[in-house]
Amino acid sequence: MSEEQKQPQAPAAAPAAPQGEGAPRREGESGGGGQGQSQSGPRREGGHSGGPRREGGPGGGRREGGPGGPGGPGGRPRGKRQYFRKKKVCKFCVEKMDFIDYKRADILAQFVQERGKILPRRMTGVCSRHQRWLGVAIKRARNIALLPFAGSAAGVQAPRAIEAPKQ
Amino acid sequence: MEERLYDLIFIVRPATPEEEIKKVLTSLEHACAEKGAKIEKSEHWGTRKLAYKVMKHREGIYLYQQVRTTHGELVHELERRLGVQDSVIKYQTVRLDEDLKRQKKLSQKREQRAARRPRRTAPAPQQPAVAEQAAE
Numbered sequence: 001m002s003e004e005q006k007q008p009q010a011p012a013a014a015p016a017a018p019q020g021e022g023a024p025r026r027e028g029e030s031g032g033g034g035q036g037q038s039q040s041g042p043r044r045e046g047g048h049s050g051g052p053r054r055e056g057g058p059g060g061g062r063r064e065g066g067p068g069g070p071g072g073p074g075g076r077p078r079g080k081r082q083y084f085r086k087k088k089v090c091k092f093c094v095e096k097m098d099f100i101d102y103k104r105a106d107i108l109a110q111f112v113q114e115r116g117k118i119l120p121r122r123m124t125g126v127c128s129r130h131q132r133w134l135g136v137a138i139k140r141a142r143n144i145a146l147l148p149f150a151g152s153a154a155g156v157q158a159p160r161a162i163e164a165p166k167q
Numbered sequence: 168m169e170e171r172l173y174d175l176i177f178i179v180r181p182a183t184p185e186e187e188i189k190k191v192l193t194s195l196e197h198a199c200a201e202k203g204a205k206i207e208k209s210e211h212w213g214t215r216k217l218a219y220k221v222m223k224h225r226e227g228i229y230l231y232q233q234v235r236t237t238h239g240e241l242v243h244e245l246e247r248r249l250g251v252q253d254s255v256i257k258y259q260t261v262r263l264d265e266d267l268k269r270q271k272k273l274s275q276k277r278e279q280r281a282a283r284r285p286r287r288t289a290p291a292p293q294q295p296a297v298a299e300q301a302a303e
Contacts, residue, residue, distance in 0.1 A: 096277065099270035102261070103176075103231070116218075144176050144259040145227070148218040 088125025092134075100133045102140035105147055112138060116148035172207075172267065173234045173242060177249050177258035178227035181214055187254055188230065195232065198244050204236035222256045233263070 091110075092100065102108070111119050111126065111134055118138055121131050141147040175195075179188055192209070199206055212229035221227065234241070242260050249258040 096274075098273040098277075099266055103174075140259070140261055142218070145178065145217040145219060145221055145257060 090125060090127035090130055092130040093127055097130075100130065100137040102137040102144075103146070105141055108134070108138050108141050108147055112147060116142070116150045170235055170237050170264070171239070171262060172264040173236070174261040174263050175232045175234055175245060175258070176261075177230055177255050178217070178221065179230065179254050180222075180224060180256055181226045181228060183228060183254045188228065191249070191252055191255065192230070194248050195245055198248060199234060199236070199241065202236060202238045202241045202244070204234050204238065204241050206232055207235050208233040224256060227256060 100107075111124055113119060118135060121128065126134060138147060142149050177191075179191070188211075196206060208231070210231040212231060214226055215229050217225055217227050234245070236242075246258060246260060249255045
């Protein structure tokens with residue numbers, strides 16, 4: 001941090017300062033979660049090669065969600081990346097569902113993390129319209145205890161269940 | 168007033184005897200009968216694990232009913248009756264008819280599209296399929 005602060009103070013390094021600032025900012029953003037860090041790798045590689053930088057970002061994200069390998073093999077076929085990308089299709093569109101029932105907790109549970117977070121579209125590939133309905137359905141299911149609110153995971157509940165009968 | 172369809176789910180304590188559940192159900196039926204509402208479906212889902220603790224219970228008996236009515240106040244009355252009962256630990260009413268209406272509309276559209284497609288696209292059946300995916 002101290003080196004970065006010195007750079008803007010020096011008047012001769014004025015053009016260099018925005019670059020110096022730019023790099024740590026990206027690190028700060030990507031450092032938020034473990035997934036973000038792994039994404040930052042391919043993004044920079046894309047930046048060096050020039051054109052496909054934007055494509056590199058979502059490509060990395062998809063690879064995480066899908067069954068594909070981690071960043072290691074992803075770096076190899078940089079030019080051929082497009083061939084490896086598997087296009088995700090909305091499950092609800094495939095099954096032609098025009099209505100997502102909040103009572104079908106078994107379906108809704110597929111689009112929720114273990115702790116109850118609604119999964120983002122980039123992970124599941126659900127189309128925007130169905131994601132909207134899905135969100136409503138999940139929230140309704142939460143209200144009636146079919147799905148957990150974020151925070152009450154099954155792993156946390158299990159040990160308490162042993163204590164419950166004593167009460 | 169137009170007719171509306173409501174989903175009514177309520178959860179009863181797992182130790183509740185059958186008779187008491189029946190009592191609750193009959194009181195709901197009475198309330199519906201007074202307002203001239205129809206109970207379209209009445210299901211007993213049995214004991215289910217709750218996703219989180221409700222009134223210190225980890226399990227509950229789910230009961231599900233679908234009510235069609237023209238009187239919106241009926242929902243208040245039903246919820247009031249459920250709130251008074253000690254055995255009922257949670258309840259939720261959801262208005263369904265708007266969602267179902269939308270569903271009907273969309274499925275009709277889909278059928279129309281499906282009916283139109285074979286006539287037009289005898290030479291290239293693959294192209295419209297791709298376009299539909301992109302549109303959705």
